[in-house]
Amino acid sequence: MKIVKEALAGTLESSDLLVKVSPGSGTGLEVVISSEVMQQFGLQIDRVVRDTLARLGVTAGLVVVEDKGALDCAIQARVQTAVMRGAEAQTIDWSALS
Amino acid sequence: MKLRRSMLFLPGANAAMLSTAFVYKPDSIMFDLEDAVSLREKDSARLLVFHALQLPVYRETETVVRINPLNTPFGHLDLEAAVRAGVDVVRLPKTDCAEDVELLEREVERIERACGREVGSTKLMAAIESASGVINALSIAKASPRLTGIALAGFDYVMDMQTERGDGTELFYARCAVLHAARAAKIDAFDVVWSDLNDEAGFLKEVDLIKRLGFNGKSLINPRQIELLHNAYAPTEEEVEYAGRVVAAAAEGERKGLGVVSLNGKMIDGPVIDHARRVLQRAEASGTRK
Numbered sequence: 001m002k003i004v005k006e007a008l009a010g011t012l013e014s015s016d017l018l019v020k021v022s023p024g025s026g027t028g029l030e031v032v033i034s035s036e037v038m039q040q041f042g043l044q045i046d047r048v049v050r051d052t053l054a055r056l057g058v059t060a061g062l063v064v065v066e067d068k069g070a071l072d073c074a075i076q077a078r079v080q081t082a083v084m085r086g087a088e089a090q091t092i093d094w095s096a097l098s
Numbered sequence: 099m100k101l102r103r104s105m106l107f108l109p110g111a112n113a114a115m116l117s118t119a120f121v122y123k124p125d126s127i128m129f130d131l132e133d134a135v136s137l138r139e140k141d142s143a144r145l146l147v148f149h150a151l152q153l154p155v156y157r158e159t160e161t162v163v164r165i166n167p168l169n170t171p172f173g174h175l176d177l178e179a180a181v182r183a184g185v186d187v188v189r190l191p192k193t194d195c196a197e198d199v200e201l202l203e204r205e206v207e208r209i210e211r212a213c214g215r216e217v218g219s220t221k222l223m224a225a226i227e228s229a230s231g232v233i234n235a236l237s238i239a240k241a242s243p244r245l246t247g248i249a250l251a252g253f254d255y256v257m258d259m260q261t262e263r264g265d266g267t268e269l270f271y272a273r274c275a276v277l278h279a280a281r282a283a284k285i286d287a288f289d290v291v292w293s294d295l296n297d298e299a300g301f302l303k304e305v306d307l308i309k310r311l312g313f314n315g316k317s318l319i320n321p322r323q324i325e326l327l328h329n330a331y332a333p334t335e336e337e338v339e340y341a342g343r344v345v346a347a348a349a350e351g352e353r354k355g356l357g358v359v360s361l362n363g364k365m366i367d368g369p370v371i372d373h374a375r376r377v378l379q380r381a382e383a384s385g386t387r388k
Contacts (some may be wrong), residue, residue, distance in 0.1 A: 009142050015114035073149035074113040081142040092175065094182050094213070097148065 003061035007085035010070075010078035017067040017075060019082040024062035029053065035067035048072050052079040055096045061086070099376070101125050101383055102247065102286050103315035103331045104324050105162065109134035110143035116150040120159055122321040128162040131176045132191050140172045144179045151183035162223065164189040168201060177202075181209040181220050187246055192254065193224035194231045199241035206244070221246045223288075227254035232272045235279035245285050249317060250276045252290030266307060277312055286314040295320050305330045328384040333377045335386045344374035 006022040024030055031053070033045055045067055052075070053063065063079070070078070080097055083089075106124040108115050110131045119127055129150065135143040151161055163185045165176035180188055190202050202222060210217045222244040226232055232255070239248050250272055252263060261268045269290065280287035289308040292301045305327055308316060316327060333341070343361060348371045351359030359366045 010113070013114060015117050017113075070113055071117045071153075073153055074117060074146060077142065077145040077149045078113075080145050084141065092178070094178060097145070098152070098182075 001056045001058055001083055001087045001089060003058065003083065003086040004088060005086055007082050009081035009085060010074075012066060012068055014068050015070055015074070017065055017070040017078050019066075019078045020064040021082045021086040022062045023086075024060065026060060029058065029060055029063070031063045031065070033065045033067065035065075036069055037067070044072075045075060048075045049079055052076050053083065056080065056083050057096070058083055099379060100160065100246075101379055102160070102288070103380075104327050105249075105288060105315065105317045106321060106324065107134065107164075107291070107317060107319050110147045110163075111135050111139045113146060116146055117153075119321070120153075120155045122324055124159070124318065124321075124324050125315065126160040126162050126187070127156070128164055128189060128317070130164045131172070132164050132166050140166070144172075144176055148179040148183045151180070151185055160186045162187040162189050164191060164225075167192050168198075168205065174205065177205055178209055181206055181215065182213045184215070185220065187221040187223050189223040189225060189249070191225045191251070192227050192231075193238055193248075194228055195234045196237040196241035199224055199238055199245065203242045203244060218244065220244065223247050223249060225249045225251045226272075226276055227251040228258045229255075231255075232275045235275050236282060239279040239283035239285055245283070247286030247288055247314065248276055248280050248283075249288035250290050251317075255290075266304065273308070273311060273313075281312070287312070289313045289316040291317045291319050292323070293319060295322065298326065302326060302330060329388055331380055332384050332387040333381050337377050338381045338386055341374035341377035341381075344371060345378065348374075 003021050003023050008020050010016050010018045012018050031049055035042060035045055049065055102125050104124040105126040105128050106122060107128050107130050108119050110129050129147040131143055131147060147163060163180035165180060165188060166172035168174060190198060193199060206220050207217055210220060222242055223246055224238050226235055226248060252269060255272055256262055256268055277287045292304055294300060301323060309331060318324060344366055347359050347361045347366055
């Protein structure tokens with residue numbers, strides 16, 4: 001999936017996260033994460049974000065995540081929503097979302 | 099016999115509530131993709147619910163998803179998300195006739211086959227929200243073997259009837275019609291939400307009314323209402339003691355091969371025994387009434 005425009009998903013409420021995607025410089029994928037629980041769960045959050053992007057076939061763009069202590073399921077959902085909005089996806093490949 | 103007294107509504111776009119609602123232990127949790135979600139967040143709520151449904155913590159509680167109507171741009175995608183994620187029950191809003199349920203059933207079966215889920219494992223529930231729906235309640239209730247229940251939704255119904263919520267008079271016919279349809283179809287019946295969270299006395303008065311009418315339970319919009327509702331539905335100690343004697347006498351009669359059993363000179367037949375079992379089930383779930 002190709003990110004063609006800037007898009008947001010999520011909120012900055014507790015147990016949620018805000019994900020911002022943009023086409024970036026067009027040369028590769030950059031993921032920037034900040035979290036209230038970075039020290040304990042930073043690696044886990046990074047892994048969930050990158051796995052979710054990989055399953056969607058995102059290989060380029062800038063993904064900025066501001067986490068407020070969200071569970072993995074919320075991270076997956078917000079990243080997927082932001083990417084679909086940024087890619088202007090018209091259809092959903094459900095097998096890529098689980 | 100699944101106990102369905104409380105069905106807690108959760109807004110599908112709220113990550114915090116979706117992550118924690120299981121701790122309140124309602125009988126059913128309903129993730130709402132319809133009225134509680136703004137138009138611009140329909141896509142994000144759908145994916146949040148899709149993933150929340152797959153959390154292991156929700157395996158212990160019956161999960162329900164209220165989809166958008168199938169004649170909107172969102173309904174079919176909501177249904178795909180709910181069925182593929184393994185939801186227990188799909189709740190269809192604004193059900194006006196049996197054909198609405200039949201269309202839903204065909205779509206659910208198509209998705210079950212497409213994703214490899216056992217055909218028939220997704221149950222359905224229909225919410226009746228209009229004069230037409232109330233008139234057609236019986237045919238709706240009998241429209242699919244997947245239906246576990248029908249629910250009356252008060253807000254849209256009173257708007258359709260050109261009235262407003264009051265002391266319950268405005269809902270009396272609809273409640274009775276929905277309840278009779280559910281009982282004739284041998285499925286559950288759910289009452290409307292009580293939206294004034296600060297009026298606990300009003301809530302309990304309404305719960306007392308719908309319990310006496312025969313509703314299985316009520317849709318709830320706040321976790322604070324769960325314990326109040328469960329306590330109101332809990333039997334008294336005397337009721338539990340009598341139910342225990344009825345069930346014991348029935349078991350003894352069955353052991354002796356008796357067709358009819360009596361307890362203290364009163365005949366105990368099937369409906370009495372079924373009622374006694376429901377009393378014991380409610381007591382086991384939340385004790386006796388405080």
